[in-house]
Amino acid sequence: MTTEAGCFSQDHAFPFIDTLFDYSSFLANAKLKGGIGHFQHVCHERVAIVGAGLSGMVAARELLKAGVENVTLFEANPIRNGGRLLSQRFDANMPEYIAEMGAMRFPPSEVGLFHYLNEFNIDTASVFPEPGIVDTEIHFQGEAHKWLAGMAPPSLFSRVDRGWRCFLKEGVTVEGKQLQAPVSITQALKEGRLADAKESWQQYLDIFGDNCFYSALVKIFTSANPPGGELWQKPDDFALFGSLGIGSGGFQPVYRAAFIEIMQLVVNGLEDDQRLVPAGIETLTDNMSSEKLHERVSTPVLVPRTF
Numbered sequence: 306m307t308t309e310a311g312c313f314s315q316d317h318a319f320p321f322i323d324t325l326f327d328y329s330s331f332l333a334n335a336k337l338k339g340g341i342g343h344f345q346h347v348c349h350e351r352v353a354i355v356g357a358g359l360s361g362m363v364a365a366r367e368l369l370k371a372g373v374e375n376v377t378l379f380e381a382n383p384i385r386n387g388g389r390l391l392s393q394r395f396d397a398n399m400p401e402y403i404a405e406m407g408a409m410r411f412p413p414s415e416v417g418l419f420h421y422l423n424e425f426n427i428d429t430a431s432v433f434p435e436p437g438i439v440d441t442e443i444h445f446q447g448e449a450h451k452w453l454a455g456m457a458p459p460s461l462f463s464r465v466d467r468g469w470r471c472f473l474k475e476g477v478t479v480e481g482k483q484l485q486a487p488v489s490i491t492q493a494l495k496e497g498r499l500a501d502a503k504e505s506w507q508q509y510l511d512i513f514g515d516n517c518f519y520s521a522l523v524k525i526f527t528s529a530n531p532p533g534g535e536l537w538q539k540p541d542d543f544a545l546f547g548s549l550g551i552g553s554g555g556f557q558p559v560y561r562a563a564f565i566e567i568m569q570l571v572v573n574g575l576e577d578d579q580r581l582v583p584a585g586i587e588t589l590t591d592n593m594s595s596e597k598l599h600e601r602v603s604t605p606v607l608v609p610r611t612f
């Protein structure tokens with residue numbers, strides 16, 4: 306659901322499986338109270354924050370709001386704040402053309418980020434042009450395969466696409482244990498059934514705790530009852546799935562990442578409904594830098610980096 310300003314509401318937020326903490330209620334409360342916390346009296350302690358990326362800027366802002374008088378934000382970059390939020394414009398006359406050099410796609414389940422985007426009325430109504438959301442070409446072994454917007458992926462990828470979708474919806478039986486469907490774990494989180502979500506997640510940790518993404522896929526899709534009903538063949542189907550990915554593009558480069566980390570992305574909704582910030586995500590830190598409150602932060606200071 307979007308608000309009039311084109312920003313997403315916090316309805317999309319839910320506790321993440323790794324923290325089980327309801328940041329949406331916490332931040333909704335912060336909105337009502339004008340900050341995430343308050344000192345009883347003005348705090349005269351001097352506070353130093355290293356780094357004027359989004360984390361440092363939010364920390365400075367919240368500390369000032371809470372009643373800390375003296376905040377210094379140290380930033381190594383003499384030219385700009387924002388860190389890894391960097392929206393590069395090509396031509397001042399065409400500000401709508403932006404290359405996001407760092408963060409670029411934002412799922413509404415990133416509740417903290419959306420809290421601040423909404424505070425500054427930054428438009429997040431546009432859908433990110435993910436593969437299959439817009440016309441896409443998947444290049445596989447030197448050949449281009451067209452994937453038209455809103456359609457199923459090219460037929461070459463059908464088996465692995467079907468298998469992965471079935472796994473998300475139905476779960477899998479591995480080592481004699483029936484694992485809950487990832488979507489049902491997300492649903493439990495959304496409905497506040499945190500104990501259920503935790504119990505189901507624990508099974509994933511027990512079975513896949515030592516697996517990388519690739520070896521877990523092998524366990525799942527070469528098992529006796531693979532999701533989707535078809536065994537995946539090695540190496541071809543795994544190469545196809547590596548190119549197709551799970552929403553945001555090919556996942557082959559992260560085949561060596563921990564399976565649990567990938568599943569955290571999935572269960573926490575971090576691959577769902579990605580948003581684009583048409584004005585550039587850097588507008589968030591730009592807005593923070595130029596608000597009245599920020600005038601009370603000591604001028605960013607250049608600190609030599611030590612390596």
Ligand SMILES: Cc1cc2nc3c(=O)[nH]c(=O)nc-3n(C[C@H](O)[C@H](O)[C@H](O)COP(=O)(O)OP(=O)(O)OC[C@H]3O[C@@H](n4cnc5c(N)ncnc54)[C@H](O)[C@@H]3O)c2cc1C
Pocket residue numbers: 355356357358359360361379380381382386387388389390406407408409410411415608609610611
């Ligand atoms: C290519 C890329 C793509 C990404 N894509 C996404 C995405 O699509 N969606 C998403 O949500 N996230 C994405 N991210 C991650 C996101 O950009 C970061 O999580 C976020 O910007 C981190 O903010 P931060 O303030 O914690 O750190 P940073 O932005 O890294 O800020 C740290 C700041 O500290 C400064 N600093 C460092 N050392 C010192 C020092 N010794 N003294 C003074 N200053 C110092 C740096 O100059 C910098 O300004 C992406 C990141 C990258 C690089």
